[in-house]
Amino acid sequence: GKKAFIAGVADDNGYGWAIAKSFAAAGAEILVGTWVPALNIFETSLRQGKFDESRSLPDGSLMEITKVYPLDAVFDNPDDVPEDIKANKRYAGSKNWTVKEVAESVKQDFGSIDILVHSLANGPEVGKPLLETSRKGYLAALSASRGSSISLTYIASERIIPGYGGGMSSAKAALESDTRVLAFEAGRKHKIRVNTISAGPLRSRAAKAIGF
Ligand code: NAD
Structure with a gap:
């Protein structure tokens, strides 16, 4: 089977x-990367069965997550x-959570993967209009x-969506441009496909911050 x-x-x-x-329903083995500060609660909830209902797949089985990487x-x-981040209690409790280290750990554990999905975003000032966004928040x-x-983008990259602030519209425009360039470069060099999906509005944890 494929590893995602x-x-x-x-x-x-x-x-x-x-x-x-x-991907699990299609038979893939699932590995996830979880933001370090959220790791503890995610793993605890998984262990306590809080996600069991939403882990259920069309064939009646439950999605198994083979490994959760901070x-x-x-x-x-x-x-x-x-x-200050190194010293932060939540970060100090985990290790090997930078991008290169996670890639190395996954390689050690599983050799290679078939599918990589980037489904993360963090706009600390997403509630502020771009006009009022600080350099720090923007960057x-x-x-x-x-x-x-595969990554997730949003239509705010090309059209004005009031409320999608803090440089998130710029971040998605950059992401779409990077997707095109990386599709060309990684496609030629490694035969890796690079795509982004422009998803509709979903009331996720991230989106609640904007009041969607
Ligand atoms: P979500 O809250 O489920 O996912 C975002 C995740 O990013 C969270 O789990 C968070 O812990 C993680 N994260 C934040 N900073 C991180 C970091 N530095 N390192 C690792 N993980 C980090 O919300 P979502 O809406 O499902 O977001 C997934 C993707 O979909 C994002 O790229 C988002 O911009 C995009 N998207 C969302 C919508 C929407 O309306 N919800 C629409 C279009 C695109």
Whole structure:
């Protein structure tokens, strides 16, 4: 079977969870990357069976998640991590959660994967109009949204969606551009397909912050 790694699953409400279920229903083995600060509650909820109802697949079985990797996609390697985050209790309790380290761990555990889904976003100032967004908030939105094999974008990249602030519209425009360029580059170099799905509005945890 195929192995799918879905980055950006921390509850059962978002796109990542739904995508994981579709791949599981199609017979894929599921690995997920969960944002470090959300890891504890996600794993606890999984263990306690809180997601059992929403783990159910069309054939009646439950989706199994083979492994949950702690991940913070904003950092490529340990050198990038600032001291205050390193010292943060929630981060200090996990290890190997930068992008390169997670990639290495997955490689060690499973050799290679067939499908990579980027289903994460973090716009700390998403509630603010772009006009009032700080450089820090803007760059944070861009930084969490870089492209990969399949990612999730939003129509706010090309049309004005009031309320989708904090540089998230810019982040999605960059993501769509990166998808085109990476499809060309990774396609030629590694025969890897790179796509992004422009999803409709869904009341996920991330979207509640905007009042969608
Ligand atoms: P979600 O809250 O389920 O998923 C976002 C996830 O990103 C969360 O699990 C969060 O913990 C994680 N995350 C945030 N920062 C991270 C980081 N630095 N490293 C690792 N993980 C991090 O919400 P969602 O709406 O399903 O979002 C999934 C994707 O779909 C996002 O790219 C979002 O922009 C996109 N999208 C959402 C909508 C919508 O209306 N909900 C519409 C179009 C596109």
